[in-house]
Amino acid sequence: MNGYSKADIHIHTNFSDGLHEPEAVVNYVVTHTDLRVIAITDHNTIDGARVAYAYWQKHRDTFANLEVIKGVEVSSAHGHILALFIEEDIPEGLSAADTVTAIHEQGGLAIAAHPFTHLLPFTDFHGIGRQIGALPLDGVEARSSVPTELYANWITAVYNRRHANHPALGSSDAHYLTMIGKTFTWFPRETAADFRQAVENGSVRAGGRVNSPVVVLQVMRHLLRRRELPVFLPFDNQHRHTAAGLDIQVRRLRSANTAVLTCQGQLVRDNADLLNKEMQRLLTSQISDLLVDLQQIKFIDSAGIGALLAAFKRGQAAGGRVAICAPSTAVRRTLELARLDRVFPIFDSVEAALQAAADQAKSEVGKAEKIREVS
Amino acid sequence: MSDSIIRLILPGDSRFSVVLHASITAVALELAELGYLTDGTALADEIYLAAHEACMNIIDHAYKAEPARFVFITVQANAANRTIEVVLEDNGRAYDPHAQEWPPMASWHTHQTCDGPIYVLDNVPEPDIFQERGRGLYLMTQLLESVSYQPRPNNNCWHLLKRY
Numbered sequence: 001m002n003g004y005s006k007a008d009i010h011i012h013t014n015f016s017d018g019l020h021e022p023e024a025v026v027n028y029v030v031t032h033t034d035l036r037v038i039a040i041t042d043h044n045t046i047d048g049a050r051v052a053y054a055y056w057q058k059h060r061d062t063f064a065n066l067e068v069i070k071g072v073e074v075s076s077a078h079g080h081i082l083a084l085f086i087e088e089d090i091p092e093g094l095s096a097a098d099t100v101t102a103i104h105e106q107g108g109l110a111i112a113a114h115p116f117t118h119l120l121p122f123t124d125f126h127g128i129g130r131q132i133g134a135l136p137l138d139g140v141e142a143r144s145s146v147p148t149e150l151y152a153n154w155i156t157a158v159y160n161r162r163h164a165n166h167p168a169l170g171s172s173d174a175h176y177l178t179m180i181g182k183t184f185t186w187f188p189r190e191t192a193a194d195f196r197q198a199v200e201n202g203s204v205r206a207g208g209r210v211n212s213p214v215v216v217l218q219v220m221r222h223l224l225r226r227r228e229l230p231v232f233l234p235f236d237n238q239h240r241h242t243a244a245g246l247d248i249q250v251r252r253l254r255s256a257n258t259a260v261l262t263c264q265g266q267l268v269r270d271n272a273d274l275l276n277k278e279m280q281r282l283l284t285s286q287i288s289d290l291l292v293d294l295q296q297i298k299f300i301d302s303a304g305i306g307a308l309l310a311a312f313k314r315g316q317a318a319g320g321r322v323a324i325c326a327p328s329t330a331v332r333r334t335l336e337l338a339r340l341d342r343v344f345p346i347f348d349s350v351e352a353a354l355q356a357a358a359d360q361a362k363s364e365v366g367k368a369e370k371i372r373e374v375s
Numbered sequence: 376m377s378d379s380i381i382r383l384i385l386p387g388d389s390r391f392s393v394v395l396h397a398s399i400t401a402v403a404l405e406l407a408e409l410g411y412l413t414d415g416t417a418l419a420d421e422i423y424l425a426a427h428e429a430c431m432n433i434i435d436h437a438y439k440a441e442p443a444r445f446v447f448i449t450v451q452a453n454a455a456n457r458t459i460e461v462v463l464e465d466n467g468r469a470y471d472p473h474a475q476e477w478p479p480m481a482s483w484h485t486h487q488t489c490d491g492p493i494y495v496l497d498n499v500p501e502p503d504i505f506q507e508r509g510r511g512l513y514l515m516t517q518l519l520e521s522v523s524y525q526p527r528p529n530n531n532c533w534h535l536l537k538r539y
Contacts (some may be wrong), residue, residue, distance in 0.1 A: 244389065244390060245389070245390060266389075268389045268392070268427070268431075269389055269431045269434075269435075270388070270389040270390070271389075299396075299423075299424075299427075301389075301424065301427055301428060301431065301511070302428055302431075302509075302510035302511040302514055303431065305510055306507040306508055306510065307507075309505060309506075309507050310507050312505075313505055313507075330417075330420045333417075333420070334424060334514075337514060337517050337518070338510055338513075338514060339501065339504060342504065343504055343505075
């Protein structure tokens with residue numbers, strides 16, 4: 001839609017029951033979606049939203065096309081209500097009417113979250129239902145991408161049209177990165193202020209689609225995987241890029257500020273730029289150590305070497321470390337020919353590189369303790 | 376006596392350089408089978424890296440801003456001289472060693488012929504360890520016995536020679 005932008009105003013982080021850090025959410029939104037406004041709304045806490053907001057503020061020039069709104073999904077005695085544009089927590093357990101008043105006292109917007117949800121009676125997941133007709137809400141979440149909402153969305157839309165006529169918004173209720181932005185709200189122009197104005201004068205529209213149950217299976221699969229590999233965050237921090245015969249899989253490790261890039265194929269002039277950009281992006285997003293796993297790389301040329309060197313320089317300037325892991329014999333020979341073995345630490349495997357980093361950290365701690373003892 | 380020749384016409388795109396790799400490997404493996412070589416694949420990898428760099432040089436300089444042009448490649452084994460030659464020809468713009476920042480002009484050695492100059496690359500200084508670009512020609516001289524370039528109207532020619 002021309003002149004309209006997308007907002008997703010219902011996103012959870014690991015400050016409540018979401019799976020991902022607020023920073024990861026912001027990064028994902030910037031790299032994978034075209035949302036212009038997002039609101040972080042954790043259950044009954046604004047802390048996650050504060051972290052995301054601070055992170056966005058800190059990297060404002062990088063995230064120029066995005067605005068982050070602080071919000072909370074408040075559990076009122078009658079169901080969940082989204083509070084947007086607020087600064088402090090809203091007490092939980094108040095009646096729906098009191099919650100809306102409390103939100104308005106802070107100058108926020110009160111939006112009924114999934115009002116007619118019904119399929120999960122055994123959980124805390126519920127909305128305020130018919131009260132949307134009686135309360136002075138600023139909007140209603142008429143389209144949620146949670147798969148169980150398929151027909152509750154429809155009830156909400158119909159009931160809202162007949163009995164309330166609040167602005168109808170769409171939002172993802174994402175607990176999990178890939179759900180973000182599946183459902184969204186169209187609003188005219190682009191900033192958070194425009195969004196607010198659009199909600200207030202009712203010129204918003206819900207857009208996007210509801211997720212299929214397959215997504216739930218995906219989430220469960222990744223939860224299982226997380227239990228198996230406790231070091232790794234689940235797949236939010238794994239993604240993949242492919243171009244011109246090169247496949248890069250990026251895995252962020254939670255423990256250290258480390259990312260492992262597993263490359264596959266050939267690293268040549270036509271795709272070196274992809275690796276270069278990806279490493280640059282990681283080095284500007286709280287990652288200081290990069291381990292480039294070249295085990296599956298069959299061939300590397302001078303442009304590929306150039307990309308590695310560029311990352312190395314940037315990493316060093318940022319006080320980090322870029323290491324090469326497990327190059328094949330042919331690749332190792334090329335690296336040696338280009339004298340890169342003098343620049344890069346080259347490890348036999350990713351595990352060896354991680355072990356070396358851990359040992360180094362330990363010895364540094366040891367040294368610091370010794371210095372303290374002496375003084 | 377094995378004097379295999381393979382001629383290729385490849386689009387100027389690194390996706391097609393696997394074909395070049397296969398050709399060079401086939402020639403080298405044949406020599407290895409006949410007992411001229413001990414490790415055919417290692418030799419083929421070296422020649423391929425050099426030929427790939429030459430190819431990329433052609434794409435970057437001769438066919439700059441002109442995609443979908445072709446590189447004409449000949450891979451030839453000469454068992455009597457114990458050499459493998461790779462000749463890469465293009466009909467794009469001539470590469471001018473004088474106009475390049477890297478490698479310095481001192482690393483070329485020029486022969487004047489009736490067909491124009493032939494530039495022979497003999498000693499490229501080792502690039503600064505952090506230099507990101509312009510390693511290709513350095514790698515080529517490290518890998519091969521001789522690298523020469525002859526610009527001709529509509530037929531520029533890189534000549535790579537590997538002795539084994």
